Structure formats: structure tokens, C-alpha cells
Amino acid sequence: MGGFLLVTIQVDMHDRLALTLQDDLTSMVVRHRARGVLIDISALEMVDSFIGRMLGTIASMATLLDAITVVVGMQPSVAITLVELGLPLKGIRTALDVEKGMAALQTALAENEDGGDEAHQQ
Amino acid sequence: MKLISSESVPVRTPEDIVAVRQAVRRKAVKLGFGLVDQTKVVTASSELARNTLDYGGGGIVQLEIVESERSKSGLRLIFEDRGPGIPDIDLALSDGYTTGAGMGLGLGGAKRLSHEFEIWSKPGEGTRVSILRWK
Amino acid sequence: MSGPKSKLAEILAKREGDITSAWLELQAKDLKALSASEQMDTARKSRQFMDALKSASREGNLEDIAAVHWNPVRELLSDLSAGRAKAGYSPVETASFVFSLKQALFNILREEIANDPAALADAVWQTTLFIDKLGLFTMEAFQKTREDVISRQQQELLELSTPVVRLWENVLALPLIGTLDSSRTQIVMQNLLDAIVATRSDYAIIDITGVPVVDTLVAQHLLKTVAAARLMGADCMISGIRPQIAQTIIHLGVDLTGVITKATLADAFALAIRRSGFAVTKGGKEAKETNEEKRSAAGAI
Structure with a gap:
């Protein structure tokens, strides 16, 4: 409850798979009442406009559901x-890796909740 | 410019877009492209393959390894479909313009990621887009 | 065609020694400034070249120097040109190797076919065409080496001129000197992003004090670099904006909203330090006194 979701994208996704991920993730945020979503894309060797749009949609939907999304681990060549x-994925929070992403989520949530103490589970 | 080798890959399903990306990556690695250049040409190919599928109703990609007069090697990708064609190419090239579900970055983005870009399209006949990236 | 061809081959076989010594003499005249060791080297290469030439011309065709049996001749020539290009010889000095052979050959041809003017003219013409081809080949090899040197230097210059320095445990600085074109931007971005990964930095400061002009294109490249650093999770600031550059930026209507800009690298660094939770305090007298107190306290125990 009120924890973080960590999603690691491991494969070169085709478009339908990306859309499925988008849907699954949104329902997961609701089901677990997650406050934060970390999407680890360090295994992705390429992000095109389709995947970029998917990341943006996930972030916007999560915001509507009162969760913060951080995309972590983008490779320099992909950036x-x-x-x-x-x-340039404006409007999406980014961090270097999962650890930094977690710290960023905690800071952002603390700011949102005015210093509220966040339990985090994965 | 000299044609060194040529291979064609069909674009009929979303899975084919992945296959195109992988084939382009293999060629770029074989040509000795750096990681950033590999990523640029693979990303451009993904954008164009999706256009071929979504707007052209499918088609083929020709992957060509070419060599310039000054013996520089390059990768040329030609996307061809027999779809409805593009009535206004300048409009299609402008960022943010889309008739589909994408972000409207496909053509313009692919152009920015390539060294050479050519497009031919005729309403009712189809579209051919060719990009080239030198090593 | 077999007449003049075999004539040259015949003369090469018969008068090799004479041709070589005449050639060496002519070369020495062309390259007066050579040291003794360079002269010996040239003499050695000339002899090797004559050998290769003799056996290749026996095989046949003088017209197609791209043919397989001319391989040893072409290899010798490209080695020589590359060597001379690297050693700083001028194109004329490099080409003289082949062209001085022409005169040596003419002299011997004249002696050998003195009694048949038509045959002599033929042989001279064939030899001229042949030597000119070798000469062009030499120049091409020379030019190629020079181009390789230039492109390597350009690459080195690009890498040298974009250092990424670490200012603090999570703060990087990228002092840019000179202008930014698209190929340099790519290298700058690559260096910066790799450094962000390697040092796990949260802040990157691009200092443009050394950038003479910021036009729309340069500004675009700067913004791209900032955006790429942000995608890696690092906050990017631009510092070193001189008054006239601020003016051009405004004048050109370049949109820098969303990018933190500072007049000096020091200001940007101070901000990065503060944001990462560090405080800078002045040491000086007060700090010294505290140290002394500690020391005397330790002494007392």
C-alpha cells in the first residue's frame, strides 16, 4: 500500500507489447495504490517516438492517479x-539509475506531502 | 556511389518493425558505426518502418551498404509501400503533424537522424523514403 | 603495342645499372637538402623500385598499372609517398622520385634507338604515358596520407578541446572553448553523458566563457546538450554568459526558459553545491581558533 512500483523493461518491445505494458502499469498503480512508479529502461538500446509517447502517457496517467513517475537508466546514446x-521527453522525471530514482521519488513525495514519511516497498 | 550489398526485409506486422530495427543494428555494427550512430540509424528506421506499416499499409525495406567515391561507407535504407501516398510532403515533414496516433515526429525525426534524406510519394500510388547515414 | 613495351622492358633489363645511376644523380639534384642517411635511403628505395619495375615490365602491359603484376611497384610507391608525406616533404619533392626517372629513361632510350626516329618517338611516348601514370598514383597516395593526418588531427583536436572536469563529488563542469557545430556537439554530449554515468553526478555546468559567438545554431546545440543531460537525470546549467552574448541571445529570440543560466562558473557552482545540500563557510581566523582550542584541549588530556 502506498509503495513504489518498479518496472524493468528488458526486451526490444514491439508496439502492441508497449501498449499492453502501458495498460497493465496503469491498473497496477490503481490496484496497489502506488505513490511512485520507477521505469528502468537501462536495457533499452533504442527509444523511438512510439516508446517515448508510451512513457509520456504512463507518466500523465500516473499523475492523474496521484502517483509520480521517474524514468531511470537511459543510456547516453539513447538520450x-x-x-x-x-x-526531449519534457514533463517526464528522469534519474541516472534505480537508486537515484528512488531518492528522487522520496524527495518529490516528501515535497508533495509536506514532509510526510513514506514507507516504500517493492 | 557504389552498392556493396543489399537485403530486403518485409514490413507487414508490428513484430516486423522489431525485425527491421535488429537488421539495421546488425548492418550498422558490421559497418563499424559508433554506438551513438548505431542508435540514431536504428531509431530512424523504427520511425520509418512504423510509417510504412501504419500509413502505407505495409511494404518492404531495402537495407543497402554503399560506398562513396572517396571510399566512405554508409548505410542506406529505402522504405517502400503501395499505400495511399502523401498529398502534402512539406506538411508531413513538419513536426507535430500527424494523421495517426503517433507524435508526428516520424518523417522529420528520421530526417534529422540521417545525413541524406529523400522522399517520393504520389497519392494513390505509394511512398518511398530513402535515408542514408555515413560512417 | 608490343614493340615499345618490350623495348622498355628490354632496356630495363639490359641497362638497369646505367638507368639507376643516372636516376640517382637526377634525384640528388632535385633533393639537394637531403642528409646522408636520407640519400642512402632514397638510393635503396630506388634500387628496389628498379627491381620491381624490371620484373613487372617483363610481365607485360605498361598501360594498365592497376593490373596484378604491378602490385609490388604500386606498393613501393605508396609506401614511399606515405613516408614522404609524413616526413613533411612537399608534393613536388615527393613526385620527383618518379618524374626524375623519366629523364633517365629518355637518355638511355635515345642512346639505344638512335638510328630509328620513329621507334624512338614511339618508345618515348609510351614511357611518358607510363611514368605519368605512376606519377599520378604517387600524388594520390601522398594526398591520401595527408588527408588521413588531417582527419586524425581534427579528431584529436575535437577530443582535446572538450574536457569534462569534476568540480565536486556530484558536480561536473564542461568548459567549452571555440564554437559548436553539429559534429562537435555530438562529441561534447557523448563526453558529458559518459562522465555523468561514470561519476554519478547530479549537476552539470556548461561554461561558455570561451565560446566567441552564440548564434541560433550554437544556442540550439547548447539546448540539445542540456536536454540530453536532463534525460540522464542530471540538472544542467549554462554559465559564463557575457553581456554581449546575453544581448545576442535576446536579440535572436532564443528561448532559454527552463534552463538555469549564470553569469559565471563560480555562481553556477555555488548553486549546485547549495542544491546538493552542502554549505560553504569561511574558514579563516575563527576556524583556526577552534582548531587551536581543540589542540590545547587534547594537550590537557
């Missing part, structure tokens, strides 16, 4: 390509 593609 450079996204910027060149014209998709």
Missing part, C-alpha cells in the same frame, strides 16, 4: 538520439 529526434 543523444532522442534529443536529435526532437523528443
